[in-house]
Amino acid sequence: MTSKELREKFLDFFRKRGHKIVPSSSLLPSDKTVLFTTAGMQQFSLYLSGEKDVVKDFQSRHLASCQKCFRTDDIEEIGDDTHHTFFEMLGNWSIGEDKTGYFKEGAIKYALDFLKEIGIDKERLHITVFKGDEIIPKDEEAIQLWIDNGIPKERIREYDKKDNFWGPVGNTGPCGPCSELHYDRGEEFGCKGPCGPNCENCKRFVEIWNLVFMQYFKNEKGEYELLSQTNIDTGIGFERLISLLQKKNSSYETDIFDGVIKKIEQASNKRYVDNKKEFRIIADHSRSITFLLSEGIVPSNVSQGYILRRLIRRSIRYCKLINLDFNVFYSLMDLIVCKYKDIYPEILNNNYNIVKEEEEKFNKTIELGLQKIEKLIFNKENRTITGEEAFDLYQSYGFPIELVEEIANEKDFIVDKQGFNNALKKHQDISREGAEKKFGGVGKDSGEMGVKYHTATHLLHSALRKILGENVKQMGSDINSERLRFDFAYNSKMTKEEIKEVENIINEKIKEGLIVKKEEMSLDQAVKEGAIAFFKEKYGDKVFVWTIYNPKTGEIFSKEVCGGPHVENLKDLGMFEIMKEESSSAGIRRIKAILK
DSSP states (O other): OOHHHHHHHHHHHHHTTTOEEOOOOOSSOSOTTSSSOOSGGGGGHHHHTTSSOHHHHHSOSEEEEEEEEEOOTTGGGTTSSSOOSEEEEEEEEEESOOTTOOOHHHHHHHHHHHHHHTTOOGGGEEEEEEOOOSSSOOOHHHHHHHHHTTOOGGGEEEEOHHHHEEOOSSSSEEEEEEEEEEEEOOGGGSOSSOOOTTOSSOOSEEEEEEEEEEEEEEOTTSOEEEEEEEEEEEEEEHHHHHHHHTTOSSGGGSTTTHHHHHHHHHHHTOOGGGOHHHHHHHHHHHHHHHHHHHTTOOOOSSHHHHHHHHHHHHHHHHHHHTTOOTHHHHHHHHHHHHHHTTTOGGGGOOOHHHHHHHHHHHHHHHHHHHHHHHHHHHTOSSOEEOHHHHHHHHHHHOOOHHHHHHHHHHTTOEEOHHHHHHHHHHHHHHHHHHHHHSSSTTOTTOHHHHHHHHHHHHHHHHHHHHHHOTTOEEEEEEEOSSOEEEEEEOSSOOOHHHHHHHHHHHHHHHHHTOEEEEEEEEHHHHHHTTOBOSOGGGOOSEEEEEEEEOTTTOOEEEEEEOOOOOOSBGGGGOOEEEEEEEEEETTEEEEEEEEO
16 A cells, blocks of 8 residues: 555545545644644644634534644654654544544544554554543543453553653643554564563554543643543554555655655665665655745744754755765655645745755855864763853854764763753853844834834734735844844745735834733743744743734734833834845845834
8 A cells, every 4th residue: 555545545534434634734833832733633722622613613523634743852763763753644533522423432443443444453453541640540441442342451551641641732731541552563573571562672563543532621730620522633653554554664665755765875876774874864854854844944043943954954964974965855855845745735835945055054064063073072081072062063063952962972972961051041141131232123222213113023023924924934133223124034025015015004003003012921921822932042031022902902913022122102103114125045035114
């Protein structure tokens, strides 16, 4: 079975059983407390908690999807059999059980029926369930249902919250006990002693499907409350399942990556079997970078942009390790686009120049940086790279701390990460103090026009996101007494009509006399309340949130974390006019504007 056939079979299976097929949501979640979409349920979280009406919006309580996902926790693990940064998740949901809905019994039956349909041997399935704790009881119901559906009790194992309690995705949200389906690959993959699902010594048992029985809501106090409705939330690791179906040890050996691996072999004149780690890292990162670019993300030192920069620089390093010309990397991205364009058409929105520019930046320093690391390691007796040394590699050569750690680990060295963080904080404090003395930006002494222009940047940022989309992100600004300059992430030149729309929105809000409110709170609270905060590494424990809103209707136009200062009423600004819109660098546009 091909990967394309597996997607189609899954969605068709649930379509025939009354499920509404929902397209994948963006990799950039609406929940700003998390960097990326990491699970299929994220786009349904408000429905799962009962805050929104699923029937009203989807005309069904039963949904299914193939969701693109991205996880950053295991980047260092990429290169083994199972880990990926970008991956796909197949899932089905029953939201808000009623007489037409299903809960544990229905979810278990559907799972077993689908696996039977695609040829998975039921006799090789082992099940894990939640064993309970002092707060939440053992899932006796699930145990009995698995037995009723033909799974012998000796193939059902109980585990704690770490393994068999799912969620929430963020700090709060819907969650519940879960049952995982594990596939036994056979004794040849096992360890010497007795083992089973979740064995840490071997890879005999592969988790392929997680059934979450969503019954609870974790509140801000960390307490678990019963939901007003019960939900089923399931997820299949697409790459893992296709590996089993194609009888491969890893998805890197399936049709998902076959063209990419062959291309790397041809271009490097090396064999995959001899260089699995390097080949897999390059293959994984070519796919993940392609998808991140399609979301409008650009390399930066913060947030999603930092992850993209880290992946590009990691790719460059591993291409060098196998003597692969990095120009081949762009042809790998082309192969990824061809593989996925019919499933995720947005992947066609790629700007390879962004990667090219990042490559050129990093290539100027990578050799010097690698030489510096080698020299440090050669001259060290205590096998430790200090925080100051790691920070120097970061500041001078653009080496992320994770890359320094990775290279050090290969040589059996360690890095003083706490020392690095201290050095970074010291540098940021000095930079922040310098910015506060400067006449624009955060500048406390920026004068009357500086305050007005600073407020205008918030209006401009919000208006751009309303006209061009929420992928627009501020990348920098500069203010003096005569104009503002605003840089933002966006891949296309703005049309005259778009520029005019932005101007009109801003001048309309100025005319309405919107009020500017200042509040102090923690950064976490600010993000929870919807404040935009793209430069999180510059902020302390407490931040100022500036909200621009209509006092008559309460409607919020802009809400950002910022050091200030700002005007109190937009009527003080006068008329806003965009003088110029141009390219600043690859994927970055620049606007210059004045107040009259």
